[in-house]
Amino acid sequence: MESRDYLFKVLVIGNGHVGKTSLVDRYVNDKFNKHYKITVGGQERFTSMTRIYYKEASGCIIMFDVTDSSSFRSCSSWKEDLDSKVTLAGGSPLPCILLANKCDLSPWEVSHASIEQFSKANGFIGWMETSVKDNKNINEAISFLVEKMMVNRQDVPRPEQDGGRIQVDCPAKEANQKGCC
Numbered sequence: 001m002e003s004r005d006y007l008f009k010v011l012v013i014g015n016g017h018v019g020k021t022s023l024v025d026r027y028v029n030d031k032f033n034k035h036y037k038i039t040v041g042g043q044e045r046f047t048s049m050t051r052i053y054y055k056e057a058s059g060c061i062i063m064f065d066v067t068d069s070s071s072f073r074s075c076s077s078w079k080e081d082l083d084s085k086v087t088l089a090g091g092s093p094l095p096c097i098l099l100a101n102k103c104d105l106s107p108w109e110v111s112h113a114s115i116e117q118f119s120k121a122n123g124f125i126g127w128m129e130t131s132v133k134d135n136k137n138i139n140e141a142i143s144f145l146v147e148k149m150m151v152n153r154q155d156v157p158r159p160e161q162d163g164g165r166i167q168v169d170c171p172a173k174e175a176n177q178k179g180c181c
């Protein structure tokens with residue numbers, strides 16, 4: 001069978017300090033560093049992004065920190081900003097996964113029920129609790145997003161999306177599977 005490579009632009013957005021840089025470093029380099037430099041002038045809160053940043057993206061990851069409820073509250077603004085500035089060619093929203101990061105920490109300031117409800121109400125393809133630190137659900141989350149982007153890439157009808165929690169207790173996936181990019 002012929003194999004092909006695809007290149008996708010994936011946005012990673014969310015408030016400052018939620019783990020965006022860590023996520024990219026974990027996924028791309030399989031590393032975790034406790035001492036990332038805080039970007040000077042970096043945004044701790046929601047501010048709308050320029051359209052140029054969103055241009056030609058195929059998918060999006062919106063992250064918050066489970067120990068910081070304000071980072072969770074900002075996710076609705078991040079999602080609205082995204083959907084108002086970029087859509088797929090056919091006009092539907094970009095597939096976007098919600099990551100409840102730092103699940104290794106406690107106490108959580110956000111309940112599972114409120115994340116579930118928020119994910120469904122705001123058109124996410126689903127949500128997962130992740131720990132970039134412990135490498136929990138990172139490959140699973142990105143593989144799930146890649147699957148959705150592949151569906152759009154091949155221009156076939158999109159499956160039903162209920163925005164619910166994604167079950168990842170499927171052992172069939174290879175441990176180090178990486179979607180692409």
Ligand code: GDP
Pocket residue numbers: 014015016017018019020021022023033034035036037038101102103104105130131132133134
């Ligand atoms: P960004 O501002 O969103 O890019 O966040 P960073 O990637 O710079 O991470 C902010 C801080 O959170 C850093 O000290 C990271 O080491 C830490 N961090 C990121 N992900 C996790 C996680 O899953 N668990 C824990 N305990 N700390 C994390």
Ligand code: MG
Pocket residue numbers: 020021022039
């Ligand atoms: Mg960063």
